[in-house]
Amino acid sequence: MTATGRPAPADRPRTPRPPAPARPPQGGLLLVDKPAGRTSHDVVGRVRWLLGTRRVGHAGTLDPMATGLLLVAVDRATRLLGHLALTDKQYLATVRLGRATDTDDADGTVLPPDDPAAVAAALRVVTDAQLTAGTAALTGALLQVPSSVSAIKVAGRRAYDRVRAGETVELAARPVTVHRFQIVAPPRRLTLPAAGVSATGGTEPVEVIDLDVVVDCTTGTYVRALARDLGRALGVGGHLTALRRTRVGPFTLDGAASVFDPAVPGPDDPDVADGSLGRALVASMLTPEQVARTTFPVRVLTAHEAAGLRHGRPVTPTGRAGTVAALLPTTPDGSSPTRGSGTAQAGEQLIALLADSDGAARSVLGWAAG
Template identity: 55%
Template sequence: MAGRGERREPPPPGLLVVDKPAGWTSHDVVGRARRLMGTRKVGHAGTLDPMATGVLVLGVERATKLLGHLALDTKSYLATIRLGLATGTDDAEGEPLGEPVDTGQVGESAVAEGIRALTGDIAQVPSSVSAIKVDGRRAYERARAGEDVALAARPVTVGRFDVLATRTEGPFRDLDVLVDCSSGTYVRALARDLGAGLGVGGHLTALRRTRVGPFTLAQARTIETLAQEEEAAGRASLSLDLDAAVAVAFPRRDADADEAAGLAHGRPLPAGGRAGTVGVFGPDGHVVGLVADDRGAARPVLVLAPA
């Protein structure tokens, strides 16, 4: 283990899949990961709200270049929706909009119909406290400054919206739900719109991301576990090294030595005949880069071989 004044060798490149704790911003997690991994070269793919917990994918060293190419366009969440009250932020942290409404007269069939209306390809108005930029400023900054924020509806896909459990809490109805959705879908907006459609208001009280793209909670580790690793070994370990990360996230293509050397210098390969981005591995089993067929050749998308 390196001493306090010693310069540590940089960690190997790869991905760190973190189970983000409640109350932390994604930037908070990156800052802690930089200390635990002993490098400034850490970035995150896709943010999570401070109230949310669950899967947050971080890139370390050269793998930070990989983050923008990962197919993270589908996500899964476990959430709790409280029917009977709308809030200004569509979650439990916002100010109530009006008084609680008794949900005792809202039947299961009405809830099921409301959920069906919010499943499939829908047009969703994002929450006013989203990170979408409005005239150069984040919507949440404008909303928290007291401005009225009007965001345009955008197409999203909700592939699954299932009720797992229902509880009555005074006048409220709490629904534990599972949501599979496209990137850009706001689960808090689903809570808002379900409550509005039922005429009782609704907001989100808990949110946990269980999957983003191919990365799941099974691969995720808590900040506490990572800190214990750092204390014991001087550095937390990766969830996936660079080779494993590319193998998980992209179809694989094996290259011979000449092809690998050419790609490492930015030269295209013969077309592979496969749509989309492909990970190319050299004869030594290590990833060289990402390519995509274009104009009769497999052209470099990203070179990952060390300089």
């Protein structure tokens, strides 16, 4: 017992781990809809706890304020993460013009403008055409300066750790491609309290414009940096107030699972206690074969080719650039598996991931045992 009367950590009852569901030996890929306020690592920890395995990893970190699609690999399927072609992503976001923050998003501290009256005047006269032109100017191949409060490492330390320690961090611009930065709803003109904005600390209202946008971009693009740069270009400041990832490579939110029940946010949820949530996650897993078919071009193997690849021998070249999935049909009709079984189905088996080299297709990831 502590001095405050609360149980000491050693005295607190431990939440019993739910019964671990049976998992396919090859593992699988979960499409998870991350809620706001949770880190990507929180999601990984939750999946580990629900499924009773430490072998869980994710691709593509989401900030705590962001929601949406997070790819989570379980057990042996974690080996696939480094090979997945996930360079293109899509987001729905809300940009607030008229206020800047030190993190370029809603989690940061509002930065007072040098001239609040000039910002207010600029917002009152900006037109929809100017807003559209501003977003169009931030599309294509760009050199983008990432937000200083980011996970990028500077001399071995995360940029956000250096900023929190009081350091001034200036990150170098890096090449990104924004395929689409488009306003998808009429701009909303709002009036907000001025706390933290007015240079005089007054209480006069502050005008802002909220823009709902869709962004299609490459990996490494900071959507909050787009909000910041749009605000700067218009001379009014800007930051991101909402962000939802809707697509990663070929994967979408369609059928994505929730691992946190917002109505019962804890282990007392009966679906957690009896293991049914864990079983539902396993049932929703994409098998390695499904992941391969969704992500890569496919090379259908003969039994002889599959046997050779299992023993490290190359096969004839695929004639394709990049990675190709090598699949072996295991039924006469070679039918493809359907999503949702949680197990490798009769129909085909992933043998390896291939890449052409020196006149042959060679394994870059051996999957099936010899």
